[in-house]
Amino acid sequence: MNRVKLDYSKVLPFVGEKEISARREKASQALKGLENGTCKGSEFLGWLDLPARITSEELDRIEACAARLRAETDVVVIVGIGGSYLGAKAVIESMAGSFDAFSGTKVVFAGHNVSEDYLYELQEFLKDKKFGICVISKSGTTTEPAVAFRLLKEQLIGQEGVQVSRQRIVAITDERKGALRALADKEGYQTFVIPDNVGGRYSVLTPVGLLPVAIAGHDIRALVKGAADMRTYGKENGAELSATYAAVRNALYEKGYTIEITVNFNPKLHYVAEWWKQLYGESEGKEHKGIFPASVDFTTDLHSMGQYIQEGRRDLFETVLSVEKTKHQLLVPCDAHDLDKLNYLAGKRIDEVNKMAELGTQLAHVDGGVPNIRVVIPELTEYYLGQLFYFYELACGISGGILGVNTFDQPGVEAYKNNMFMLLGKPGYGK
Numbered sequence: 001m002n003r004v005k006l007d008y009s010k011v012l013p014f015v016g017e018k019e020i021s022a023r024r025e026k027a028s029q030a031l032k033g034l035e036n037g038t039c040k041g042s043e044f045l046g047w048l049d050l051p052a053r054i055t056s057e058e059l060d061r062i063e064a065c066a067a068r069l070r071a072e073t074d075v076v077v078i079v080g081i082g083g084s085y086l087g088a089k090a091v092i093e094s095m096a097g098s099f100d101a102f103s104g105t106k107v108v109f110a111g112h113n114v115s116e117d118y119l120y121e122l123q124e125f126l127k128d129k130k131f132g133i134c135v136i137s138k139s140g141t142t143t144e145p146a147v148a149f150r151l152l153k154e155q156l157i158g159q160e161g162v163q164v165s166r167q168r169i170v171a172i173t174d175e176r177k178g179a180l181r182a183l184a185d186k187e188g189y190q191t192f193v194i195p196d197n198v199g200g201r202y203s204v205l206t207p208v209g210l211l212p213v214a215i216a217g218h219d220i221r222a223l224v225k226g227a228a229d230m231r232t233y234g235k236e237n238g239a240e241l242s243a244t245y246a247a248v249r250n251a252l253y254e255k256g257y258t259i260e261i262t263v264n265f266n267p268k269l270h271y272v273a274e275w276w277k278q279l280y281g282e283s284e285g286k287e288h289k290g291i292f293p294a295s296v297d298f299t300t301d302l303h304s305m306g307q308y309i310q311e312g313r314r315d316l317f318e319t320v321l322s323v324e325k326t327k328h329q330l331l332v333p334c335d336a337h338d339l340d341k342l343n344y345l346a347g348k349r350i351d352e353v354n355k356m357a358e359l360g361t362q363l364a365h366v367d368g369g370v371p372n373i374r375v376v377i378p379e380l381t382e383y384y385l386g387q388l389f390y391f392y393e394l395a396c397g398i399s400g401g402i403l404g405v406n407t408f409d410q411p412g413v414e415a416y417k418n419n420m421f422m423l424l425g426k427p428g429y430g431k
């Protein structure tokens, strides 16, 4: 099996193998805590064996629902935020053509902000379209998706009537609890369940990620297979890949490298980094501890953030998502006049230019004092994305264990919500 690989050789000038292997021992302990369910937050370990537990029948049901929505609609609005949004968005952006949005896209997103202009413009866009809604909320009570869903449901009923709109709405939520569950049961929407023991940011391989990805026309079986293969591979070797990444980043953290920048050289990976930021930020950022997860898109951001990374405060390290093989091939053309002085590149692949930018940047940043990890992805396919997700999820569980926090809760997210509810006059929220 070809697979995602890790290269931390460009970290070694900053932390030695000895320091890393000390963290590697802690990583093994943390892994044990996950495997035998004795870690903090152990009620949320359902993701560990999720890829192997998903049955072909469940995938059939998801694919059938996606096929029905694809046939009955021009576009489906995926309504959700945080873990109920980012996994699907990451896969769809990675797999879709860069200009699909201009040639008739199958999915659009809402409920991940409360921008009045965004929602107005979405409603205008949907006015002359046959649309469906896939509303996703584990708790079923999150304000942003609830507001968007209320608007869109009203619009759908107005355009299609009550009966048709019930067919066009699918809800993904808790099996029993929450306002969305109550509404879905009352209206008779088709529903899918988010298991109790899988937290939002770990839910990409549940219907939360799989249904939107299937609606967008991508291969969810390959995605699940990639994750399952990574799980099997990890079981055979003590989760080598994830444990090493967790150990290396913690060794760096303890030496004062408190910010990790995930870097891509392919804009399709932008939302993979956004997904990663939620996974690591919500999991580790607590008790006034944790690596701050950031991200950049190169080479674009080399022309904005590159200066800071090269010469700013030395508390950064980078993790580059490096894709080995492109989907397409394109050569730099030769020009008879060569006024732009680019003929030295004529006949070379665009990807070679990109790869040399990647290598040149890595060397420059390491020289400038920025440790560099490389995560190598053989190709941008659903299969390797599945591997990558599982690699990161397991590493996050291990890393949180090394740090000593409860990786699976997010108490800090409530503070802004309470203030917002109080300011908006929600009953039960005093001054």
Ligand SMILES: O=P(O)(O)OC[C@H]1O[C@H](O)[C@H](O)[C@@H](O)[C@@H]1O
Residues within 6 Å of the ligand: 081, 082, 083, 084, 136, 137, 138, 139, 140, 141, 142, 145, 200, 201, 282, 410, 413
């Ligand atoms: O799926 P939901 O219950 O609507 O939650 C959506 C998101 O919002 C919350 O505030 C949490 O911080 C996230 O972990 C979660 O993924």
